[in-house]
Amino acid sequence: MVGLHKSEFANPVINWIDTRLPIFTMMQKEYGVFPTPKNFNYFWNFGALAMVNLVIMIVTGIVLAMNYKPDAALAFDSVQRIMRDVNFGWMIRYVHANGASMFFIVTYIHLFRGLYYGSYKMPRELLWMIGVVILLLMMATAFMGYVLPWGQMSYWGATVITNLFSAIPVVGNSIVTWLWGGFAVGDATLNRFFSLHYLLPFVLVGVVFLHVAALHITGSNNPLGIEVKGPQDTLPFHPYYTVKDSVGICVFLLVFAVLVFFVPNFFSSPDNFIPANPLATPAEIVPEWYFLPFYAILRSVPNKLGGVMMMFGSIAVLFVLPWLDTSKVRSCKFRPVYRQFLFLLVIAVITLGTVGAHRPEGIWVYLGRVATLYYFLHFLVILPVLGKLERTLPLPESISRKVLPGGGGPLPGGAAAKPMEKM
Amino acid sequence: MRSLVLASHVLAALGLASMGLLAAGTPARAQEALPHQEWSFNGPFGPFDRAAAQRGYQVYKEVCSNCHSLKAAYYRDLAGIGLSAEQIKATAASVTVPDIGPDGAPAERPALPSDHFRSPFPNELAARAALNGALPPDLSVIELAREGGADYVDALLTGYSDPPAGMKMGDGMNYNKYFPGNQIAMPRPLQDGQVTYADGTPASTAQEAHDVATFLAYIAQPEMEARKRMGVKVVLFLIFLTGITYAVKRKVWSDVDH
Numbered sequence A: 001m002v003g004l005h006k007s008e009f010a011n012p013v014i015n016w017i018d019t020r021l022p023i024f025t026m027m028q029k030e031y032g033v034f035p036t037p038k039n040f041n042y043f044w045n046f047g048a049l050a051m052v053n054l055v056i057m058i059v060t061g062i063v064l065a066m067n068y069k070p071d072a073a074l075a076f077d078s079v080q081r082i083m084r085d086v087n088f089g090w091m092i093r094y095v096h097a098n099g100a101s102m103f104f105i106v107t108y109i110h111l112f113r114g115l116y117y118g119s120y121k122m123p124r125e126l127l128w129m130i131g132v133v134i135l136l137l138m139m140a141t142a143f144m145g146y147v148l149p150w151g152q153m154s155y156w157g158a159t160v161i162t163n164l165f166s167a168i169p170v171v172g173n174s175i176v177t178w179l180w181g182g183f184a185v186g187d188a189t190l191n192r193f194f195s196l197h198y199l200l201p202f203v204l205v206g207v208v209f210l211h212v213a214a215l216h217i218t219g220s221n222n223p224l225g226i227e228v229k230g231p232q233d234t235l236p237f238h239p240y241y242t243v244k245d246s247v248g249i250c251v252f253l254l255v256f257a258v259l260v261f262f263v264p265n266f267f268s269s270p271d272n273f274i275p276a277n278p279l280a281t282p283a284e285i286v287p288e289w290y291f292l293p294f295y296a297i298l299r300s301v302p303n304k305l306g307g308v309m310m311m312f313g314s315i316a317v318l319f320v321l322p323w324l325d326t327s328k329v330r331s332c333k334f335r336p337v338y339r340q341f342l343f344l345l346v347i348a349v350i351t352l353g354t355v356g357a358h359r360p361e362g363i364w365v366y367l368g369r370v371a372t373l374y375y376f377l378h379f380l381v382i383l384p385v386l387g388k389l390e391r392t393l394p395l396p397e398s399i400s401r402k403v404l405p406g407g408g409g410p411l412p413g414g415a416a417a418k419p420m421e422k423m
Numbered sequence B: 001m002r003s004l005v006l007a008s009h010v011l012a013a014l015g016l017a018s019m020g021l022l023a024a025g026t027p028a029r030a031q032e033a034l035p036h037q038e039w040s041f042n043g044p045f046g047p048f049d050r051a052a053a054q055r056g057y058q059v060y061k062e063v064c065s066n067c068h069s070l071k072a073a074y075y076r077d078l079a080g081i082g083l084s085a086e087q088i089k090a091t092a093a094s095v096t097v098p099d100i101g102p103d104g105a106p107a108e109r110p111a112l113p114s115d116h117f118r119s120p121f122p123n124e125l126a127a128r129a130a131l132n133g134a135l136p137p138d139l140s141v142i143e144l145a146r147e148g149g150a151d152y153v154d155a156l157l158t159g160y161s162d163p164p165a166g167m168k169m170g171d172g173m174n175y176n177k178y179f180p181g182n183q184i185a186m187p188r189p190l191q192d193g194q195v196t197y198a199d200g201t202p203a204s205t206a207q208e209a210h211d212v213a214t215f216l217a218y219i220a221q222p223e224m225e226a227r228k229r230m231g232v233k234v235v236l237f238l239i240f241l242t243g244i245t246y247a248v249k250r251k252v253w254s255d256v257d258h
Ligand code: HEM
Pocket: A054, A057, A058, A059, A060, A061, A062, A064, A065, A068, A079, A093, A096, A097, A100, A103, A138, A141, A142, A143, A145, A146, A147, A148, A149, A197, A198, A201, A202, A204
């Protein structure tokens, strides 16, 4: 359709722009008056936190890249130069390095929120799947970022993980050589990883945009897991959720600051302060904490190809989760049995994380296998069957009936009409 | 309320899990449990003990620097442990560093405060040739690169003894109960009275080890004091900001039944 937009903004400059390019109207619609369920708890902060975190990663990353040298002979020393010679370089680097951990903490909680409140179900399947793509991209980005400081763990972690592709029959070894750009992890690998590590976050920005766009079509889920029935169930995003998200952001920054300023190496491995040495394998090669559960699944299978497939499978099941869970009821609040199983899943994942940090010997092998088994049973068997058998609790009639005994009250300040909401 | 309880459970679980992971993630390096020392720089406010770090610099300069480089550090960094500009100039000038002379040929000149610490060997081969095949690691970030940090370095330097009866030592190897595998190529570097401290502190082996471990802690993280000072301000500010934001949130939400 051709034609100027009829802008309602009073400020003449904003009005002039908005008439020609209605971005102000769009922001107002999507983040201003956007109708959002009124019953969110603080779990609904984590999407916004992940966005803030992504921005922090990009800003600190760009500054790091101004001083970092992606060269096998210079990389390690250039990181030390950043720490010592660049003004506030230590702060930028510690924010970036700890930011990766914060990002995964926030994202894993965000994902758990989705599991607990059934946010992946009809009609939010695509929204959920885009989320899983975000997780995969984050993992790829973090993996390649961890290689850049070119310490022992960078080097050997890269070697172990890229080597996984050699499990592919026939072409495996050729693929690995192609990934490395040589016959071992080396200068060529470091250079291409740097290039991709710079690229992927911007791909992430694009995918996050799609994630939010999809969200603004379906609207948010909420702790009751029932759809919004009308304006009495919602609040305008601003100021209600802008201010509630701000509280979350403050607490997030507080935790982040404690890490960066007081225990900046809490999550890092001492081995990564030793320059990469292709001739000396570290006593133990342990990936970053956020990969440990997947690493444990990998090592729980005695066969290499099997292990690799199970590891990727553990993410693939998340992808098809909307169709594995056959229950129509979303929230754990009304699914007492599923809730127990979900806590078992959390325990299994934490167990896997612990197993991943240990040598695969003795008890750890068995724990790893049991937890892996439960992980897959949960998604592939329990969820499909439970949906058919479980007796769920009665659902409330609507969000406002639940929160306002006796029915919906008057609308607080300008809640708009359509049943949609926030991220 | 319910959701808060839930959130706290989740956080507690995550916290426990991550602690477990960290404890679990540390490979068994040291042979014997490390004795924990009191370090001035431990804790959220602790500064470096200037006197100990300066004595430690003396130990490094007189002993360790014969074998170990400190490539990431500059002489000017010594300002952080309380050396004056004059002292730094003097200590830098006491060594020569490789440079290119006016005729374009390699030459040596006295070091300046802006120079990196001089390395004892021009390259790895030279070090190995001089030390019976062993390679002394660069010590710039050694205390971040070893589990236990300063505790480990201190223990290592004081952990020498004769090997237990029946243990077969490799050629040129020394027994050390804290080194992984217990056989280390570094000969015992510190003895009682190895250095004569300028400030008159009695130079026992333990004192020297403690001092040089303090110095190396500073060299590994010269930004630490500034970082902690800034951290205190940032955290206080964020607590204040969180309080205000929460109050605003309460106010905004006061007209909503939920
Ligand atoms: C999704 C967002 C991102 C994640 C999860 C991430 C993750 C990481 C990780 C885990 C490291 C290793 C940290 C360390 O031990 O030093 C790293 C390093 C690095 N990253 Fe990122 N990063 C992200 C975005 C970016 C962006 C957008 C840039 C540049 C435009 C960037 C540039 C760098 C550089 C130069 C390093 C090496 C310097 C260093 O090791 O501190 N990163 N990143």
